[in-house]
Amino acid sequence: MDMQPAPSQGVAIRAGRLFDSKSGAMLTNQVILIKGDRITAAGPADRVPIPSGAMVIDLSRATVLPGLIDRHVHLMQEQQPNDARAAFSGWNYALKDLNAGFTTLQDMGSPYTYATVELRDAINKGQVPGPRLQVAGPQLNPRAAGYYPAPSVVTPFSQTAGPNAFQLSGDVNSPWLARAAVREHSHYGVDWIKVYETEDYEGGGYPDPSGAGAFTPDGKMINVPSLTLEENQAIVDEAHRRGLRVACHAYGGEGLRNCLEARVDMPMHVIVGVTGAEGLDDETIRLFKKPLWDGTQRPVMQTLWDLIGDMEARDLKASGGHTTRFRLTEMSFKRLVAAGVKEVFGSGAYTNGHGVQAFQFAYYVKWGMTPAQALQMATSSAAESLSFELAKQVGSVDAGKYADLIAVAGDPLADITEMQRVKFVMKGGVVFRNEIKQ
Secondary structure (H helix, E strand, C coil), X not given: CCCECCCCCCEEEEEEEEEECCCCEEEEEEEEEXXXXXXXXXXXXXXXXXXXXXXXXXXXXXXXXXXXXXEXXXXXXXXXXXXXXXXXXXXHHHHHHHHCCEEEEEECCCCCCCHHHHHHHHHHCCXXXXXXXXXXXXXXXXXXXXCCCCCCCCCCHHHCCCCCXXXXXCCCCCHXXXXXXXXXXXXXXXXXXXXXXXECCCHHHCCCCCCCCCECCXXXXXXXXXXXXXXXXXXXXXXXXXXXXXXXXXXXXXHHHHHHHCCCCEEEECCECCCCCECCCHHHHHHHHCCCCCCCCCCEECCCHHHCCHHHHHHHHHCCCCCCHHHHXXXXXXXXXXXXXXXXXXXXXXXXXXXXXXXXXXXXXHCCCCHHHHHHHCCHHHHHCCCHHHHHCCCCCCCCCECCEEEECCCCCCCHHHHHCEEEEEECCEEEEXXXXX
């Protein structure tokens, strides 16, 4: 990483093209002025004079965009022998994402550790470089594609999947215990609460004890609800009382209905409807349209990276060749977009998914979005529902916002795959990468 600090006189960027994430338009011949970690001005070159002594970065042959936002990654998904190794492993993944242009990340769950909180704080304090983070800590309740192995001796459930499995130790088996779990997470410094609403298997591990999960042999999706409506409502209420937001993993069925009726802030995946219908159903759309606690319309996040590859093959096997979660996501994505529900970029990336998730933009365009709409998913739309004040400080190129900027050589509105070839990355006024030819 280059990591060029900004001089005291500030930085001026000449942008041949500048993507305006609020309007979706591509502006030309723009100048962006930066002082410290903030943008001080942005506009046409003939209206924004460059101050004397400012360092000029010439991107006049490139396209400049706001730093990208991935609202669903797992930086510390794998079990490690200790928190120190988890933190270093997660930091490595975070830097890969930053290098690919994702200057803001949301970690949607680390089953074994709260070390994502420490990584977030270390980055914010300037102790280590990295993207901006909002984190959920360990997920709030168990989930699996098959049943857990029973111990030979009486053992707490949290110990059956290995030591320090915080995700399995959170007892949310009543509204009051659910509130207590939210409070505990809040005391440990998380920004979000992440809950699992649906299980991929039924009693006895049906249909496949090997853990394929998710489908019956006739192609019907398995969505066993993980929580009751009352437990969900308690989680949402307690989180909001403490200034936190809630995200739910919900593939469909009753679990999705509970998530929507409890007014969870960010439903994720939404592969089939609340009735189990492929391509969703009118009832799902109706529930999505109900305003949230603050009067805003609820967005949706549908990950793609985590549904391809090995997952695709296992789904085909489990469903008897009928369908996969990825195929169902395409159907539901189109229905939600047509209904006016705002889509937010989230990849579900873990391990080798970090730094390559920009391939998703091409799928959004293939599924009917314009390239500008696809880019808004990872900029202005992704910023709007972040917790606390961060929502107002990223996602667009405006005076007063963080100087989080990226650039590609070509025009992504003409070729969306340009987003897979990021050449310039600035976060908070510091250049981390610059491979743009002058």
